[in-house]
Amino acid sequence: MTKEQKKAYQDVEVLKAILSKTLAGAKFRLDCGHHITFNHTLGNDITIYNGKKLKIICSQCGY
Numbered sequence: 001m002t003k004e005q006k007k008a009y010q011d012v013e014v015l016k017a018i019l020s021k022t023l024a025g026a027k028f029r030l031d032c033g034h035h036i037t038f039n040h041t042l043g044n045d046i047t048i049y050n051g052k053k054l055k056i057i058c059s060q061c062g063y
């Protein structure tokens with residue numbers, strides 16, 4: 001990766017800040033049928049399959 005290419009990537013803390021700000025307390029039904037509440041200590045973890053169309057499932061149903 002070149003220096004220029006590296007510069008295109010923001011720190012993961014920026015992503016966390018965006019997600020926390022946007023999703024705190026939000027509840028969703030996932031592609032696997034399970035549920036998630038964001039920023040909930042005992043809430044499900046999620047797996048995001050990347051691509052043109054995202055697929056989001058809980059980590060229990062991952063793989």
Ligand SMILES: [Zn+2]
Nearest residue numbers: 032034058061
């Ligand atoms: Zn699931």
